[in-house]
Amino acid sequence: MKNHLTNQQVYDVLVVGCGVAGMYGALQFDENTSVLMLAKYEKNVSNSNLAQGGVAAVLDLEDDSYELHINDTMIAGGQANDIEAVDTLVREGPGDVLNVMNNMGVEFDRKEDGTLDKTLEGGHSRRRIMHYKDSTGAELVRKLLAETQRHPNIEVSDQTALYSLSRVKSGFRADIIKDGKPGSIFCSYCILCTGGIGRIYKYTTNPKTATGDGIRIAYELGAKIKNLSYIQFHPTAFNSEDGEQFLISESVRGEGAVLKNCNKERFMQRYDERLELAPRDVVSRSIILESRRTGSNNFYLDITHEDPDFVKWRFPGIYEGCMKYGVDMTKDLIPIFPCQHYLMGGIETDLDAKTTVPRLYAAGECANTGVHGKNRLASNSLLEALVFSRRAAQDIKRCMAAGFPGVQEYPSPMEHIEGGAPVPKGIKTEIRSIMQRSYFVLPDPGAIRSGKDQIDNILKRLKGGSFAITTDFCEALSMATAAHIILNEVDDR
Numbered sequence: 001m002k003n004h005l006t007n008q009q010v011y012d013v014l015v016v017g018c019g020v021a022g023m024y025g026a027l028q029f030d031e032n033t034s035v036l037m038l039a040k041y042e043k044n045v046s047n048s049n050l051a052q053g054g055v056a057a058v059l060d061l062e063d064d065s066y067e068l069h070i071n072d073t074m075i076a077g078g079q080a081n082d083i084e085a086v087d088t089l090v091r092e093g094p095g096d097v098l099n100v101m102n103n104m105g106v107e108f109d110r111k112e113d114g115t116l117d118k119t120l121e122g123g124h125s126r127r128r129i130m131h132y133k134d135s136t137g138a139e140l141v142r143k144l145l146a147e148t149q150r151h152p153n154i155e156v157s158d159q160t161a162l163y164s165l166s167r168v169k170s171g172f173r174a175d176i177i178k179d180g181k182p183g184s185i186f187c188s189y190c191i192l193c194t195g196g197i198g199r200i201y202k203y204t205t206n207p208k209t210a211t212g213d214g215i216r217i218a219y220e221l222g223a224k225i226k227n228l229s230y231i232q233f234h235p236t237a238f239n240s241e242d243g244e245q246f247l248i249s250e251s252v253r254g255e256g257a258v259l260k261n262c263n264k265e266r267f268m269q270r271y272d273e274r275l276e277l278a279p280r281d282v283v284s285r286s287i288i289l290e291s292r293r294t295g296s297n298n299f300y301l302d303i304t305h306e307d308p309d310f311v312k313w314r315f316p317g318i319y320e321g322c323m324k325y326g327v328d329m330t331k332d333l334i335p336i337f338p339c340q341h342y343l344m345g346g347i348e349t350d351l352d353a354k355t356t357v358p359r360l361y362a363a364g365e366c367a368n369t370g371v372h373g374k375n376r377l378a379s380n381s382l383l384e385a386l387v388f389s390r391r392a393a394q395d396i397k398r399c400m401a402a403g404f405p406g407v408q409e410y411p412s413p414m415e416h417i418e419g420g421a422p423v424p425k426g427i428k429t430e431i432r433s434i435m436q437r438s439y440f441v442l443p444d445p446g447a448i449r450s451g452k453d454q455i456d457n458i459l460k461r462l463k464g465g466s467f468a469i470t471t472d473f474c475e476a477l478s479m480a481t482a483a484h485i486i487l488n489e490v491d492d493r
């Protein structure tokens with residue numbers, strides 16, 4: 001039965017987030033389960049929609065093996081990964097990739113003979129990345145979104161931010177801001193799929209959705225947050241003068257691009273024998289160390305030796321993105337520099353995506369399943385989003401089948417502060433500068449200590465004031481909370 005947000009505001013399952021994790025999770029429920037899925041802004045604004053390189057999975061057991069994929073994931077993660085979670089990811093992931101491909105219309109590039117055109121990325125010992133040109137995420141989002149529209153039990157509400165959750169008997173009250181107005185709905189189960197925290201940094205590849213809202217909301221509810229300081233800095237974001245950091249995918253290096261310093265010389269041989277295809281953290285650190293050695297932040301990616309037609313065909317989105325800045329990647333060096341890209345830690349979950357709060361689940365980038373350890377292997381996160389959002393839904397279905405009651409208590413809706421103040425101007429920018437200064441590729445212990453105090457003051461200000469409950473306020477609170485947890489975690493180490 002389909003409910004409507006404005007009419008009957010009780011749902012079996014609330015899925016917060018409309019990225020790959022949210023949509024794939026929502027699609028696991030049958031027509032008897034009412035699902036409300038929220039997107040903070042437009043439905044297609046998410047990290048998922050920007051994913052370029054692809055999704056990693058072992059589909060060919062003759063040329064590849066689960067053990068090799070597990071091993072590559074553990075090496076990239078510095079052996080700090082949860083081996084059980086990695087095992088689940090790698091062995092179950094191929095089933096989910098085949099499911100989106102065969103049953104949901106997701107397309108991946110194929111060779112002339114019709115077989116999948118798998119690519120290679122840093123840290124992978126085999127070609128096992130399925131991709132759709134250089135916009136795999138957009139293809140997944142487009143097809144999964146179309147699929148949700150074919151399911152009458154799923155209602156999608158965009159321009160709707162979850163502000164907070166409170167526990168009620170057998171479920172939650174969810175306080176939301178829809179089209180700028182506060183309100184409340186009720187649900188028996190909630191899956192948080194709110195994505196990452198990139199926007200707490202000045203330089204990030206993440207879109208405006210990535211402010212850590214789900215992590216703050218879970219934290220406030222008492223859920224355990226783990227390894228929030230495990231943040232991935234991607235080595236190759238386009239280094240534009242206007243500060244816009246769009247990603248130059250790992251697969252450009254996979255197809256032969258090399259890194260050059262300010263003197264237009266290759267330098268990775270100084271830092272790692274895997275050269276440009278070393279894991280992301282190694283390449284990012286190497287760039288920063290090289291910048292200290294040369295005294296310059298000018299770095300380049302060079303793929304000019306490849307066939308221009310192949311480059312344009314294989315990387316149409318990146319080619320266009322570079323052209324907007326007057327850089328023709330078939331002839332020119334691409335200016336790059338590392339920036340924030342991905343969050344490995346998050347809301348602690350078990351193998352069924354259960355958090356430490358009953359009936360609360362988390363999947364995708366906001367969750368800490370432990371699969372990535374200290375550093376995510378390229379193209380493993382779309383896979384994680386698929387595997388663990390499905391597992392969350394399966395666990396909820398098991399609870400429902402076992403006869404667990406649905407939500408039974410409907411306390412009055414969130415109070416709205418009439419005439420509340422707007423968020424003080426500049427507070428988000430301040431948080432971003434603090435994080436950029438203190439905890440970037442090579443953290444600065446002094447800046448971490450002073451940053452911690454500054455963030456705590458910001459948090460006090462936000463919590464102590466009479467602010468209007470707006471999406472802007474929700475985000476500022478989430479950003480400050482995430483920054484607070486991260487800086488405390490690294491300072492305690």
Ligand SMILES: Cc1cc2nc3c(=O)[nH]c(=O)nc-3n(C[C@H](O)[C@H](O)[C@H](O)COP(=O)(O)OP(=O)(O)OC[C@H]3O[C@@H](n4cnc5c(N)ncnc54)[C@H](O)[C@@H]3O)c2cc1C
Pocket residue numbers: 016017018019020021022038039040041043045046047048049050051052053054055056136137160161162163193194195196205206207209210213214247341342363364365366378379380381382383385474
């Ligand atoms: C540029 C770029 C390239 C990438 N390339 C790859 C790649 O090639 N392969 C790969 O595996 N991974 C890649 N990643 C990482 C991967 O895309 C993400 O980790 C993954 O898509 C996260 O999916 P998600 O569903 O967890 O979150 P997202 O896709 O970020 O979705 C989050 C959703 O939550 C919603 N939301 C957030 N807060 C709230 C709130 N308060 N209320 C309501 N809704 C909310 C947002 O509106 C959004 O709909 C890339 C990431 C980026 C940024």
